[in-house]
Amino acid sequence: MAAPIDLELKKAFTELQAKMIDRQQKVKLADLQIDQLIRLQKHAKLTLSEITALPDSTRVYEGVGRMFILQSKEEISNQLTDKQKTADEKIKELEQKKSYLERSVKEAEDNIREMLLSRRAQ
Structure with missing residues (x-):
């Protein structure tokens, strides 16, 4: 009777371990x-x-592929400011996603520990 429990435990353990590795990646x-x-x-x-x-009065060029396009200084400044804002927003999104994934990894680790402790208790 111990064999079916061990197989179920092993299956659950491998699933949790795979999930944890995926989240860590x-x-x-x-x-x-x-x-x-x-x-x-x-x-x-x-x-x-x-x-x-x-x-x-300085001429400013924007690199586009293998060519350069004459742009006004103001246009390039606006583009660079937009790049900074967009990058900042994406960083915030990724940090939120990262914190969620880290919590998920922690929960998976806790579940694995619980499974091992419950197995030892039996």
């Missing part, structure tokens, strides 16, 4: 995306600070 992916967005945000901020230091 998603947390790492969210971390990588957050790091990438932070770099993008810093790049936009530095570029914006350099552009604002230029005189108004």
Whole structure:
């Protein structure tokens, strides 16, 4: 009679373990995306600070693929500001997603511990 219980326990344990590993990978992916967005945000901020230091009569070009398009200084500044805002919003979303996934990993770990402790108690 112990064999069916062991098989059920083993099946539940492997399912929880797979779920936990999947969530941990998603947390790492969210971390990588957050790091990438932070770099993008810093790049936009530095570029914006350099552009604002230029005189108004300076010709400013935007790189598009393999060509450059003449843009006004104001348009490029607006684009860089928008990039920063968009990156900030995405970072907030990813941090919320990451915290949810971390809680989920913690719950899966707790469930695994409970299963092992209940098995030892029997």
